[in-house]
Amino acid sequence: MNSLKIENLTVEVEGKVILKDFNLEIKSGEIHAIMGPNGTGKSTLTKVIMGDANYKIIKGKIYYNGEVINKMKVDERARLGIFLGMQMPIAIEGVTNADFLRSAVRAKEGDNFKLLPFVKKIDELTNKLHMSSDMINRGVNDGFSGGERKKNEILQMYLLKPTIILLDEIDSGLDVDSLRIVGESVMDYYNEEKPAILLVTHYQRLLDYIKPDFIHIMSGGNIALSGDKSLALEIEKKGYDKVMEEDGHE
Amino acid sequence: MNRLKINNNGGYLEEADENLSLVVEDASKFLNVQTVKIKISGDTDLVIECEDIKDVKFDICINVLNGVHANIYEFKNKGKYKFQYKYYLESDSYLNIEKVINADRIHEMTIINLNGERAKIDYNLKSISKNKEKYNFLVYHNASKTVSNIINNGVNIFDGEMEFNVSSFVPNGIRKCDVNQSARIINMTDNTCTIKPNLFIDEEDVVANHSALIGTFSFDEIFYLESRGINKKEAESLLTKGFLTKGINYHKEAIKEIINQYWG
Numbered sequence: 184m185n186s187l188k189i190e191n192l193t194v195e196v197e198g199k200v201i202l203k204d205f206n207l208e209i210k211s212g213e214i215h216a217i218m219g220p221n222g223t224g225k226s227t228l229t230k231v232i233m234g235d236a237n238y239k240i241i242k243g244k245i246y247y248n249g250e251v252i253n254k255m256k257v258d259e260r261a262r263l264g265i266f267l268g269m270q271m272p273i274a275i276e277g278v279t280n281a282d283f284l285r286s287a288v289r290a291k292e293g294d295n296f297k298l299l300p301f302v303k304k305i306d307e308l309t310n311k312l313h314m315s316s317d318m319i320n321r322g323v324n325d326g327f328s329g330g331e332r333k334k335n336e337i338l339q340m341y342l343l344k345p346t347i348i349l350l351d352e353i354d355s356g357l358d359v360d361s362l363r364i365v366g367e368s369v370m371d372y373y374n375e376e377k378p379a380i381l382l383v384t385h386y387q388r389l390l391d392y393i394k395p396d397f398i399h400i401m402s403g404g405n406i407a408l409s410g411d412k413s414l415a416l417e418i419e420k421k422g423y424d425k426v427m428e429e430d431g432h433e
Numbered sequence: 434m435n436r437l438k439i440n441n442n443g444g445y446l447e448e449a450d451e452n453l454s455l456v457v458e459d460a461s462k463f464l465n466v467q468t469v470k471i472k473i474s475g476d477t478d479l480v481i482e483c484e485d486i487k488d489v490k491f492d493i494c495i496n497v498l499n500g501v502h503a504n505i506y507e508f509k510n511k512g513k514y515k516f517q518y519k520y521y522l523e524s525d526s527y528l529n530i531e532k533v534i535n536a537d538r539i540h541e542m543t544i545i546n547l548n549g550e551r552a553k554i555d556y557n558l559k560s561i562s563k564n565k566e567k568y569n570f571l572v573y574h575n576a577s578k579t580v581s582n583i584i585n586n587g588v589n590i591f592d593g594e595m596e597f598n599v600s601s602f603v604p605n606g607i608r609k610c611d612v613n614q615s616a617r618i619i620n621m622t623d624n625t626c627t628i629k630p631n632l633f634i635d636e637e638d639v640v641a642n643h644s645a646l647i648g649t650f651s652f653d654e655i656f657y658l659e660s661r662g663i664n665k666k667e668a669e670s671l672l673t674k675g676f677l678t679k680g681i682n683y684h685k686e687a688i689k690e691i692i693n694q695y696w697g
Binding site for chain 2: 233235236237256257258261262266267269272273275276277278279282283286287290291322323339343
């Protein structure tokens with residue numbers, strides 16, 4: 184059983200407080216969806232958990248399996264089992280996907296890394312995700328469409344076998360077919376490995392594929408409202424303002 | 434494939450075809466300058482390998498004749514280099530140069546003369562600088578519809594101080610030229626690096642571009658790689674390899690070996 188616990192976390196960027204006394208705990212086998220209007224700190228949350236140095240922790244703690252990881256480096260967090268699927272994965276010219284993925288898997292597996300199983304796994308995953316087989320020899324996300332970039336994130340997730348998965352608007356820029364492939368692939372991984380998943384989304388449509396146990400609505404840098412999947416449907420129908428108002432928030 | 438070896442004793446062709454001729458002579462014994470004259474008369478490839486040169490200066494003149502397409506793949510390893518290059522391109526000729534440098538110190542002057550209409554040069558230089566490295570370029574568009582693409586990329590480490598000075602000239606009346614310069618230095622030291630891009634264009638009917646960038650790898654690139662479990666040193670090694678191998682076809686493996694040498 185793995186867990187990620189966030190306790191009284193206050194975070195600022197360039198002097199502006201984005202997260203304020205934020206609390207959340209997610210455990211293996213749980214899927215949490217974070218929703219909320221723009222600028223409420225959803226993406227900040229995922230980046231802070233991953234260790235992005237642009238975000239300064241003013242107070243509070245992040246625990247992985249009971250151990251405080253506030254001062255842990257980004258790569259150490261990743262090797263621990265935390266994975267961030269990014270909203271807009273960066274393109275890196277010149278660095279091939281093959282080199283990048285091999286380095287990432289080797290960093291995780293160390294001396295246990297074996298090339299042949301790695302190559303077979305890549306073949307299997309590119310088929311599963313309906314990706315072009317030549318993507319492996321192209322630059323990382325270089326010339327990739329929005330959909331291809333998201334699929335590349337999911338491919339990395341499968342290769343790195345994380346226990347805590349953060350998905351930041353993994354549905355943005357996806358057409359209906361790609362959304363289905365990405366959503367179903369995340370669920371397949373969930374069913375195989377039972378990780379803890381924290382996903383940030385604006386739209387209910389992703390939740391048709393990735394079924395959350397908990398929905399949290401963020402407002403003002405904190406969770407203002409939590410519920411089950413019916414909350415997402417209500418938001419889709421009424422909008423954030425109305426739902427929050429009915430719950431007694433200003 | 435033609436193969437020219439240059440060392441302290443001069444230059445000699447290890448392999449050669451009928452499309453290339455070579456003359457090596459002492460230009461000045463007093464100044465210790467050697468001249469290498471190469472004439473390319475038919476489509477061909479030339480590999481130039483320079484190894485551990487110390488006290489000899491070289492003048493290299495390369496003539497590409499009418500309509501000829503040629504590739505030159507050059508690799509300089511170790512040594513302290515003082516080289517001057519003069520390229521002369523005749524009408525409808527095309528010269529693609531890939532140059533990989535792993536020198537101890539270097540000072541180069543490159544003069545490119547695009548003498549015939551529609552002559553085109555693609556110049557792609559990659560270097561890992563560990564000491565003083567200075568590259569001066571003079572690119573003369575002496576005929577209409579000529580094209581120059583001068584790309585200089587360097588990674589500056591240890592005691593490196595890298596400098597690229599590129600000046601391109603288009604006189605009045607020389608029309609429809611395409612003049613491009615791009616230089617980027619990844620400076621991984623506190624030392625000073627310099628890029629001076631100059632475009633001296635005296636004609637309106639010309640397309641001219643330049644870009645110059647000195648800095649480190651972007652935070653976002655490093656963060657992305659680290660977020661996949663790759664440590665910072667390995668991330669920098671990957672990015673350096675990507676940066677230096679992009680656009681290079683022939684000496685890719687040599688670049689990878691050099692990177693392994695410095696980044697482990």
